[in-house]
Amino acid sequence: MKSTFIFPVYVLCTAYVIIMVPIIAENHCKVTTEKADCSHLELYTIPSDLPTTIKILDLSHNRLKTLPAANLSRYDKLHHLDVGYNTLHILDTALCQKLPLLKILNLQHNEFSKIPEKGFLYCTDLAELRLNSNGIKGITGNPFESLQNLNILDVSHNKMTTTALGDKEQLPNLSELLYSHNMIGELRKEDFMFPFNNSVQKLDLSSNPVKEFQEGCFQKLPNLRTLIMANMTLGPKLTEKLCSQLPGTQITVLILLNSQLTKIYNTTLKGLESTNVLSLDISKNFMSQIDNNSFIYLPNLRILNLEENQVSHLTSKAFKGLSNLRYLNLKKFFSSSKDSKIDDLSFQWLQNLQYLNMEQNKKIYFSEFTFSGLTNLTNLDLGGCSFQTIRNETFSSLSNSSLISLNLSKIDLTKIESRAFYGLKHLEVLDLGINQIDQYLTGQEFEGLHKIKQIYLSYNKHLSLTRSSFCSIPSLEKLNLRKTAITFKSPSNSLFQCLHNLTHLDLGNNNIANIDEDIFSGLHNLRILSLQHNNLARLWKKANPGGPVLFLKGLQNLEILDLLSNGLDEIPAEAFRGLSDLKILNLGENNIYVFPQSLFADQESLLDLDLHKNLITSVEENTFKNVLGSLRNLSMGNNPFDCTCESIAWFADWLNKTNTSVPGRDSQYICNTPSNYHGVLVKNFDNSPCKDHAPFMALFIFSFTVTSSLVVFVLLLNFQGWRIKFHWTVLENKILGLTEIDLGDRNFEYDAYIIHAKKDESWVYRYLLPLENGRQYKFCFEERDFEAGESNLQLIVNSIRNSRKVIFVITRYFLNDQWCRRFKVQQAFQQFIVDSRDSIILLFLEDIPDYKLNYSIKMRRGMFKSRCILEWPLQNERIGAFQQKLKIALGSPNVVN
Ligand SMILES: *[C@@H]1O[C@H](CO)[C@@H](O)[C@H](O)[C@H]1NC(C)=O
Ligand SMILES: *[C@@H]1O[C@H](CO)[C@@H](O)[C@H](O)[C@H]1NC(C)=O
Ligand SMILES: *[C@@H]1O[C@H](CO)[C@@H](O)[C@H](O)[C@H]1NC(C)=O
Numbered sequence: 001m002k003s004t005f006i007f008p009v010y011v012l013c014t015a016y017v018i019i020m021v022p023i024i025a026e027n028h029c030k031v032t033t034e035k036a037d038c039s040h041l042e043l044y045t046i047p048s049d050l051p052t053t054i055k056i057l058d059l060s061h062n063r064l065k066t067l068p069a070a071n072l073s074r075y076d077k078l079h080h081l082d083v084g085y086n087t088l089h090i091l092d093t094a095l096c097q098k099l100p101l102l103k104i105l106n107l108q109h110n111e112f113s114k115i116p117e118k119g120f121l122y123c124t125d126l127a128e129l130r131l132n133s134n135g136i137k138g139i140t141g142n143p144f145e146s147l148q149n150l151n152i153l154d155v156s157h158n159k160m161t162t163t164a165l166g167d168k169e170q171l172p173n174l175s176e177l178l179y180s181h182n183m184i185g186e187l188r189k190e191d192f193m194f195p196f197n198n199s200v201q202k203l204d205l206s207s208n209p210v211k212e213f214q215e216g217c218f219q220k221l222p223n224l225r226t227l228i229m230a231n232m233t234l235g236p237k238l239t240e241k242l243c244s245q246l247p248g249t250q251i252t253v254l255i256l257l258n259s260q261l262t263k264i265y266n267t268t269l270k271g272l273e274s275t276n277v278l279s280l281d282i283s284k285n286f287m288s289q290i291d292n293n294s295f296i297y298l299p300n301l302r303i304l305n306l307e308e309n310q311v312s313h314l315t316s317k318a319f320k321g322l323s324n325l326r327y328l329n330l331k332k333f334f335s336s337s338k339d340s341k342i343d344d345l346s347f348q349w350l351q352n353l354q355y356l357n358m359e360q361n362k363k364i365y366f367s368e369f370t371f372s373g374l375t376n377l378t379n380l381d382l383g384g385c386s387f388q389t390i391r392n393e394t395f396s397s398l399s400n401s402s403l404i405s406l407n408l409s410k411i412d413l414t415k416i417e418s419r420a421f422y423g424l425k426h427l428e429v430l431d432l433g434i435n436q437i438d439q440y441l442t443g444q445e446f447e448g449l450h451k452i453k454q455i456y457l458s459y460n461k462h463l464s465l466t467r468s469s470f471c472s473i474p475s476l477e478k479l480n481l482r483k484t485a486i487t488f489k490s491p492s493n494s495l496f497q498c499l500h501n502l503t504h505l506d507l508g509n510n511n512i513a514n515i516d517e518d519i520f521s522g523l524h525n526l527r528i529l530s531l532q533h534n535n536l537a538r539l540w541k542k543a544n545p546g547g548p549v550l551f552l553k554g555l556q557n558l559e560i561l562d563l564l565s566n567g568l569d570e571i572p573a574e575a576f577r578g579l580s581d582l583k584i585l586n587l588g589e590n591n592i593y594v595f596p597q598s599l600f601a602d603q604e605s606l607l608d609l610d611l612h613k614n615l616i617t618s619v620e621e622n623t624f625k626n627v628l629g630s631l632r633n634l635s636m637g638n639n640p641f642d643c644t645c646e647s648i649a650w651f652a653d654w655l656n657k658t659n660t661s662v663p664g665r666d667s668q669y670i671c672n673t674p675s676n677y678h679g680v681l682v683k684n685f686d687n688s689p690c691k692d693h694a695p696f697m698a699l700f701i702f703s704f705t706v707t708s709s710l711v712v713f714v715l716l717l718n719f720q721g722w723r724i725k726f727h728w729t730v731l732e733n734k735i736l737g738l739t740e741i742d743l744g745d746r747n748f749e750y751d752a753y754i755i756h757a758k759k760d761e762s763w764v765y766r767y768l769l770p771l772e773n774g775r776q777y778k779f780c781f782e783e784r785d786f787e788a789g790e791s792n793l794q795l796i797v798n799s800i801r802n803s804r805k806v807i808f809v810i811t812r813y814f815l816n817d818q819w820c821r822r823f824k825v826q827q828a829f830q831q832f833i834v835d836s837r838d839s840i841i842l843l844f845l846e847d848i849p850d851y852k853l854n855y856s857i858k859m860r861r862g863m864f865k866s867r868c869i870l871e872w873p874l875q876n877e878r879i880g881a882f883q884q885k886l887k888i889a890l891g892s893p894n895v896v897n
């Protein structure tokens with residue numbers, strides 16, 4: 001029962017899938033809730049399966065020849081229909097009937113050479129109609145008559161010869177009318193047929209061969225605000241005519257870009273006298289001359305654009321009357337071929353000017369009065385002009401202005417003199433980059449810049465810095481010194497000591513090799529430090545005399561640190577200690593191959609880490625786990641990774657799973673070694689064998705430990721065997737109970753027995769025996785105490801046994817003396833061991849190496865306490881001290897411990 005029910009459902013579903021899939025696949029429209037984008041699909045018909053709720057339908061760039069209203073009727077919620085770039089030439093009258101909500105209709109790039117007279121009959125609600133690029137030659141009848149609510153009409157790029165849109169008043173709500181790129185030769189009064197109250201505000205007539213403006217041609221456009229006449233052939237005369245027709249309109253923006261206005265006479269703009277033009281664009285006109293008093297008719301002008309002209313002499317009254325001008329663009333305004341001149345006080349009329357752009361005027365000379373009168377100027381751009389030297393008077397005319405930003409980049413500057421900017425007390429941004437400055441900055445150059453926040457000095461020839469270089473500008477926040485061949489006039493410590501508010505410092509590309517640990521001291525607010533392309537490798541080497549130089553210490557607010565390409569091969573473990581706010585760290589393009597384990601201990605909030613192109617072979621968990629955890633971006637490509645379990649397993653696993661963005665993960669992370677992995681992607685490293693590694697590892701560690709202990713033992717035996725043997729013997733004696741019983745109290749006959757070579761006898765007489773003086777000590781001295789120098793072996797043995805100490809007087813002769821060596825020494829040594837007595841005192845009369853001592857008498861210094869080894873001083877005045885030491889040695893207890 002159950003299965004018979006399910007089966008037909010299954011068949012139905014399958015059938016549905018089979019039927020539906022091709023239909024969905026046929027139109028590849030991108031559909032979102034509001035919009036269906038069916039552009040570029042080579043459609044011949046309107047797709048009929050789109051959601052009926054869409055508001056925007058884009059059918060542009062297809063092959064539609066007709067637009068049957070019936071096919072569109074199911075999308076009756078449409079506001080916006082774009083059928084541009086098709087081959088339509090007729091319009092279904094019912095279109096707007098079926099799409100009652102349509103507001104925007106785009107018919108550009110079709111084939112409507114004639115506007116169908118009834119095409120827009122029902123489009124009373126249409127607000128925007130685009131008919132550009134259709135080859136329309138003219139309008140017959142009144143096709144736009146019913147477009148009561150049309151706002152924007154675009155008929156540009158057609159072949160129209162007049163502006164006429166019909167022969168009766170219509171389009172009461174039109175505000176933008178775009179006619180550019182047509183063939184209109186004359187503007188006639190009767191061609192603008194609009195109801196008297198119409199609202200056309202913007203008229204674009206660019207790129208038309210207009211040769212005549214009929215009297216009153218703008219009369220029907222009383223609300224005209226923006227008139228665009230770019231790329232025309234107006235010239236001074238026609239411009240004058242044009243201006244004379246504009247009174248009576250609301251004109252505020254007039255664009256005369258590239259209209260062959262080669263000269264402005266004092267009458268050219270006269271017609272604008274009773275208008276309210278606020279913005280005038282006369283750029284790119286090859287203009288060579290502006291007469292005095294040319295702008296006196298425009299007291300309300302706010303924006304004047306004169307960019308790219310060829311004026312060779314700006315006279316002092318040219319700008320007279322522009323008392324409300326805020327923005328003046330004189331970029332490339334002066335002749336580029338010959339030296340040009342600005343009369344002094346030319347800008348005196350512009351009391352309200354705020355922005356003056358004079359970029360790229362290479363051939364003008366600025367005097368100390370050029371800028372006089374610009375009291376409200378805030379931004380001055382002189383980039384690309386020519387200055388060479390800035391003297392204290394160069395900008396003195398601006399000393400009462402409110403200048404905030406001054407651009408002096410690319411001005412061929414070689415020197416800034418003292419107090420060059422004195423008086424610019426509101427200046428915040430000073431750009432001196434890309435010049436040829438070559439000088440020692442004493443600090444006086446910037447005097448008077450009380451509010452300066454940013455100085456850009458990058459890309460200059462050579463700057464020599466000292467601790468006072470920036471002391472006149474403690475308010476500085478950003479300092480760019482990239483590629484300035486920096487040298488330090490004095491030691492570099494505390495170079496920036498005065499800049500407590502500095503947040504950005506760029507010292508990149510300077511080939512700096514030598515800086516002090518304290519170079520950045522005082523920069524508590526520094527957030528961005530760029531040191532890329534320097535030569536700091538030596539500073540971080542262990543072998544650096546005095547140890548690694550930790551020049552980053554104290555920069556606790558650092559967020560971005562760039563050390564790209566510094567030749568770094570070692571990083572001290574403490575290099576980044578304390579930099580706990582670090583977000584971006586770039587160590588790319590260095591030679592780093594090992595990372596101390598705790599290197600990144602403080603970098604838990606790092607977001608971007610760049611280690612590309614180093615010599616990294618292994619990425620170890622202990623070092624990197626902490627820092628990779630929080631990372632947003634990692635760049636570690638192009639390193640010679642060693643794809644073995646120990647080196648890479650953890651990283652390969654991380655790389656496979658991480659959500660961190662790792663650009664080049666599939667191309668730049670390639671194993672170098674071992675040979676069977678050479679060329680394989682790190683992320684494809686097979687780490688399954690590594691998991692079975694643990695027991696083997698333990699075994700390995702165990703056997704390694706045993707083997708190496710053995711080796712150490714053997715080596716020890718070989719090189720330190722005597723010591724072991726000696727202490728063993730001493731220990732043995734102790735354990736076997738052979739220890740001297742009454743160590744301190746036993747009565748010895750002598751305090752010391754003296755063993756010496758025959759040749760040293762005189763020394764003994766002279767320096768040792770006198771110590772007996774006053775019966776303080778009693779020495780056993782063979783030559784004196786034995787009968788006639790008789791050498792009785794038993795006597796010697798007994799004497800040694802009856803002496804508390806035995807003194808060896810060691811010289812070359814002693815080592816060569818058979819008698820001493822063979823017998824006496826042996827005897828004494830035997831006593832020393834058998835009795836466990838610390839009884840031997842070595843007196844070295846000359847420097848005898850240990851190996852010779854061992855070779856001759858089988859003893860080493862290391863067997864004896866240091867107080868029992870004495871050296872005869874070379875200087876006489878130290879003999880007293882020697883004797884004192886000897887007395888201490890003689891008095892020391894005999895216990896071995
Ligand atoms: C503008 O003219 C239309 C008729 O074309 C009229 O309905 C409207 O009230 C007029 N508006 C003004 C402000 O005169
Ligand atoms: C305009 O220039 C002419 C001579 O070029 C001069 O006679 C006339 O006074 C000037 N007009 C004004 C307003 O400066
Ligand atoms: C510029 O410096 C010179 C001397 O160096 C001085 O005589 C002159 O008064 C200074 N000018 C200004 C405007 O400070």
Ligand SMILES: *[C@@H]1O[C@H](CO)[C@@H](O)[C@H](O)[C@H]1NC(C)=O
Nearest residue numbers: 450451473474475476500501
């Ligand atoms: C440094 O910055 C602080 C806080 O913004 C400000 O109060 C202080 O005046 C600045 N110091 C200088 C010398 O401008």
Ligand SMILES: *[C@@H]1O[C@H](CO)[C@@H](O)[C@H](O)[C@H]1NC(C)=O
Nearest residue numbers: 652653656683684685686687
């Ligand atoms: C990473 O993934 C690849 C394929 O997705 C796999 O071959 C490789 O074994 C994985 N490596 C690790 C370490 O998980």
Ligand SMILES: *[C@@H]1O[C@H](CO)[C@@H](O)[C@H](O)[C@H]1NC(C)=O
Nearest residue numbers: 629653654656657658659660
């Ligand atoms: C990556 O993101 C996914 C989904 O946001 C999350 O489930 C997964 O745990 C993340 N993986 C890691 C390694 O953070």
